[in-house]
Amino acid sequence: MSQQKTSPLKTYFDELEETNGDDECREWLDSLFDARAELATFVATRREGRGTGTYVELLKGSFNFSFRYTFSDGRPDTFIRFPKPGHTATAYRDEKVTNEVQVMEYLRQHTDIPIPRIHSWGLTADSPHNLGPFIIVDYVTGTLLSTILKQPDEEDLYLNPNIDNTLLDKIYFQIARYLLQISHLTFPKIGAISKDNTSNTSNTWHVPNRPLTYNMNELVTVSGYPADKWPTTPFDRTSDYLASLANEHLTHLWTQRNLADDPDIAQNRFIARHRFKQLISKYYPTENEPFILFCDDMRPSNMLIDPKTLQITAVLDLEFTNAMPAGFSYDPPWWLLLSGPEVWLERCALDEFLKLYEPRMEQFLHALARVEREIEYNQPGHLSLSARMRGSWSTGRFWFDYAARKSFDVDLVYWATLHSAGTGIEGLDEKARAELEPFKRMKMEQLKAYKEEYSARFSSAI
Template structure:
C-alpha cells in the first residue's frame, strides 16, 4: 500500500494503479488549476502523478490518438464519485523529468517576479531545434478538422471524436473567477456551427465584461478605447518540459481548456515567440520595440515550419495550403492582431471612430464606468484602511 500522508492517498493509488501497490510520497506540484502529488513506486522506481481536480483527460486522449505530441501517459482517472471520501475528480499519470522550456530560453532575471522574456543572446541553432519541434506540433494540430466549434468528446458508439457541447475557454473561466457579478446568462448553450457566430459571441462576452468589471477602465479615455474595440469586434511556453542538455521537448502540458476553435486561429503566427505575450509586452514597452524583437524570431520560426512542411511533403503527408504561407498572410494582413485581441478579453482597446448611435452609447457608458470606479475605490478604501 502507498504510504502517503493520509489514508485517502493510500486508497486512491492502491485501488487504481496496476503493478506493485507500494510506494512513497515524493513531492507535490502546484499549478494555476492543479494540485499534483508525485509518487515514487517501489516496483521499478517509476514516478506517477495524481492530479486534482483539473479537467484534461479528454484532450489528452485526443492528442495521443491523433498526433505525435509528447503525451503524459494516463494510467487511470475518475470522477468525484470514484474518489475516496469524494475528494474530487482525479487523473493518475506518468511523471516526466524535465525543465520548463521558458527556463531554458529566458533572459536571466534577478527575481521570480521579473518579466520572462526570450534571451537576446539565445543560440540560433538551439532555437531552430526548439522551433522545429513546436512547428511540427502546430502543423499536426492545424490538420485536425471538426464540423463545429465547442468542447470535444469521444462518441463511444461511433468511436470517433465529436464536438458535443458549448466551448469553455480559458478567458471564460477567468471572467467568472476574477470579475465579481459577471453574468453568464448570455453564454452559449450549444456548439457553434460557424466562426461568424462564435466571434459574435466573443464580442458580446467582451461587452458584458466591460459593463461588469467596475475597475476595468481607469479614466474616461480608457473607457472609450475599450468600448470602441469591443464594438468593432462585434462588427467583424511554461507549459512545456524539455531535456536541459539536448532541448528535446519531453512533454506538452496544460490542455485543460482545449476546444475545437475556428481554423483561422490555427493559421496565426504563434504569439509566444518572445515568451512574454504581446498584451503584457505592450503594457510596458512601445509597439516599435516589440516589432524589432518579434519579427526576426517570427521569420526564424516560419523557416523552421517550412522545413517541417518540406519533410512532411516528402513523406507523402501533404494537406493543401501550407501553414507557413497562411501564417505569413495572417501577419501581413494584421489578422493576427484581430484574432489575438478577440481572445483576450482583459486587453481589448481601440481608437477608431464610431457612428452617431454608438458614440452616444459610448458617452453613457463612460459615465457609468466612472461612477463604478468611484464606488469601487471608495469600497476598497473603507475595507482596507
C-alpha cells in the same frame, strides 16, 4: 528592457474577486494536504501494479495542484493533479478536466506529440472527500522549456536575447511539427471534443459541448463576469462564435467595476470593444474554413525538455483546448518572445515588440517550412501552414485573433494595431453612440462603489 510610459488602458483584475478566489483556494489546500497520505493509497489503486505509494513532492501551476508519488513495485512515478478552486472556476472544474482528458486521448491517438499517459481520471464525486476532479498520469522528467529559453536573472519571462540560434532552431522544429500535425485534425463544429461512446468499438470523435476557454476562466475568477452569459452549446459558424467572443468583451466592459479609472478610459474601452465587433467581417469574410483543435496555452511554460538532448519530453496542461476557427491555428505563435505582446503594448512599445518578434517569427516559419518539406506536405490548391501564418501576419489577422481571445487586453490590441483613422466615436452605430454617455456615468458609479468596498475590506484587514 527600456522603460517607457505605461499605457492608461492596462486592464486590472478585480482584486476583490481575486482575493475571494485566493481564500477559496487556500481553504481547499488545507484539505488537500490533510489527505496527502490517503491519496497515496487512492493513486495506487488506480494504476497498474501493486506497489505501496510514497509521497515525493508537490507540483503547482496557475490552475492546478499536484502530488507526485513513487511506488515500491518499481513502476514509474505518477502524479495526481487537481484543478484549484478559486483559480479555476469552481463550477466548471468537472467540465475542464473532462475536456482535457478527451483532448489528451485524442492527441495521443492522432499525433506523436509527447502527451503523458493517463492512468485514471474522475470527477469531483469520484475523488476522496470531494476534493475535486483529478487526472492521474505518468510523471515525466525534464526541465521547463521556458527555463531553457528565458533571459537569465530576469524575474519576468522574456526570451534570452543572446540565445543560441542552433538551440532555438531545434526547439522550433519540434514545436512546428506538433502544430503542423494539429492543423490537419479538423472537426465539424466549434467546441469541446469528445469520443463517441455509443459502442465499445467506436473511435469516432465529435463536438457535443460548448467551448470552455482560458478567457472564460479568467473572466469568471477575476472580473465578476456573470455566469449566465456564457454560451451553452457548440457553434456551427465562425461568424457566430466571433460574435459571441465580441459580446463577451462587451459584457466584461459593463460588469467589471474597476475597469476604467476615469471617463476617458471608459470611452476608449467602449469604442474599442464596439469597433472590434464591427471588424469580424473584415478578418473573417467567409465561412468555408474548417475547425481545428487550438490551445491558448500551448507554450514553452507548459512543455518539458531534456536539457542534454534538447528533446521535448512532455506537453502539459491542455485544458481549455477546443475545436476553434481555423484562423486561430493559422496564426504565428504569440509566445515566441515567451511573454505575450500585451507586455509591450502596456508600455506603448509596439515598435520594440515588432523589432524583437519578427526575426523570431521568421526563424519559426523557416523551421515550419523545413518540417513541411521533410514530411512532403503538399495539398494541391491549398496553402501550406507556413504560408497561412505569413498571411495572417501580413493582413493583421494575428492581432484580431489575439484580441478575440483576450478580454483583458482587447483594448490595448485594438488601439495599437486594429484602429484606423476616422473610426472613433463616429465609427459607432447610432445605438452605441446613444449608450456612450450613460455608460461612462455608470462606470464611474461602479468605480466609486468598488473603491468603497475595497477600502472597507482591506483597511479592516490591516
